[in-house]
Amino acid sequence: MNQSPRDPSLGKLLQALDLLAEVYEAGSFSRAAERLGIDQSAVSHRVRALEAALGFTLFERTTRRVTPTRAGTLLCQAAGRASADLAQALAAARELRSGxxxxxxxxxxxxxxxxxxxxxxxxxxxxxxxxxxxxxxxxxxxxxxxxxxxxxxxxxxxxxxxxxARCRLQPVASPAYLRHAGVSAEGASLIGLGRLADRRGEQDGTRFSWADYLVASGGGPIDGPAPMYFDRADLMLQAAIGGLGVALGRSLLIEDDIRLGLLVPVGPSAPSASxxxxxxxxxxxxxxxxxxxxxxxxxxxxxxxxxx
Structure with missing residues (x-):
């Protein structure tokens, strides 16, 4: 694939990131020079050279202050963001390197x-x-x-x-809830059982919902009361452990509770869209x-x- 040639001015801008950011923040060449630890004449020279390379003025000069032009403001603000991003990336890289x-x-x-x-x-x-x-x-x-x-x-x-990992959806309930309802986990039908749902899963695009489970498992719509909603899946599952109904579980959230006997699968599992x-x-x-x-x-x- 052909790539557009790189604008040679970008290299000059990259070399001047700190300079532009400091002049913009300090508002004068002298204060920028102090921050950078160089002579004021060097700052003036580098800015003039950059302006000549770009073909337009970056700063309006007076005896007391330099004021960025509209074009200068755009580039100075971008330089500040780029310098901050590089500093943040460098800190993260050093942290990773140091273990x-x-x-x-x-x-x-x-x-x-x-x-x-x-x-x-x-x-x-x-x-x-x-x-x-x-x-x-x-x-x-x-x-x-x-x-x-x-x-x-x-x-x-x-x-x-x-x-x-690929994920599967699996309804789960506490053994005590199923005993009280008079059904076995293997042959349980969701009809007549209280359902618990994660509100976030129905709104965040993950398709972690009873409607999606019923479609994926080949089941039809369920007549009965609307599910009891929770804002987090772990709270919904804790409610199921407490005997409030059948929760829609998913991989990694339910295996430990099933192993401990706190929850049991109810009906078939189904592939998740997420x-x-x-x-x-x-x-x-x-x-x-x-x-x-x-x-x-x-x-x-x-x-x-x-x-x-």
């Missing part, structure tokens, strides 16, 4: 139901994780975290995304720390799904 904790963003339900109980295992395996519980990728874009586990359809444009992904910035995707994290997650997930 510091991996800052991992995890949705709340996955953190509570799967990851937090396994943090001790991660530490024993030499993996130092610092968790940030949040539902979006904003912190990844801003460089505040190193990686994120996400439940969704993928593949998250603009980021490097690796599928950790899976679990490890999402990182492209520049850190192939670092040793990210590869170690990926291998540890894959092993832990495979063990959980096999045991379930």
């Amino acid at each position: 510091g904790a991996i800052r991992l963003s995890v949705p709340s339900s996955l953190a509570m139901k799967w990851l937090v109980p396994r943090l001790a295992d991660a530490r024993r395996d030499g993996l130092d994780l610092s968790l940030e519980v949040r539902e979006d990728l904003a912190a990844l874009d801003q460089g505040q975290i190193d990686a994120a586990i996400r439940f969704g359809p993928g593949p998250y444009p603009g980021h490097h995304a690796q599928r950790l 899976d679990y992904w490890l999402v990182t910035r492209y520049e850190s995707a192939d670092t040793e720390s990210m590869n170690r994290l990926m291998r540890w997650l894959e092993r832990g997930i495979a063990h959980t799904l096999a045991a379930g």
Whole structure:
């Protein structure tokens, strides 16, 4: 594929990022020179040379102050953002290089139901994780975290995304609830049973909903009362453990509770439209720390799904 030739002015701008940002913030060549640790004449010379290369004026000069032109304002503000982004990326790179904790963003339900109980295992395996519980990728874009586990359809444009596991939907209930309802888990019909649902899953595009489960499992619509809604899947599952009804569970959120006898599957499972992904910035995707994290997650997930 043919690529457009690079504008030679970009290289000169990249070399002048700190200069433009400092002059713009300081409002004078002399104060910018002090901050940069160079002579004022060197600042003036570099600005004139840049303006000559670009073909337009960046600053209007007076005896007391330099004022950016409209074009200068655009480039100086962009220079400030670029310098800040580079500083943030450098700090993250140094942290990864030094073997510091991996800052991992995890949705709340996955953190509570799967990851937090396994943090001790991660530490024993030499993996130092610092968790940030949040539902979006904003912190990844801003460089505040190193990686994120996400439940969704993928593949998250603009980021490097690796599928950790395919997901299945599975209704679950407490044994006591089913005994009280007079049904067995194997032959239970959802008709007549109270349903519990995650409100977020019906609104965030992950298609984690009873309607999607019924379509994927080949079941028809269910007549009866509307589901009881919760704002988080882990709260919904805790309500199921407490005997409030049948919750719509999914992979990684239910296996531990099933193993402990707190929940039992009700009816068939069905494929989910969303899976679990490890999402990182492209520049850190192939670092040793990210590869170690990926291998540890894959092993832990495979063990959980096999045991379930």
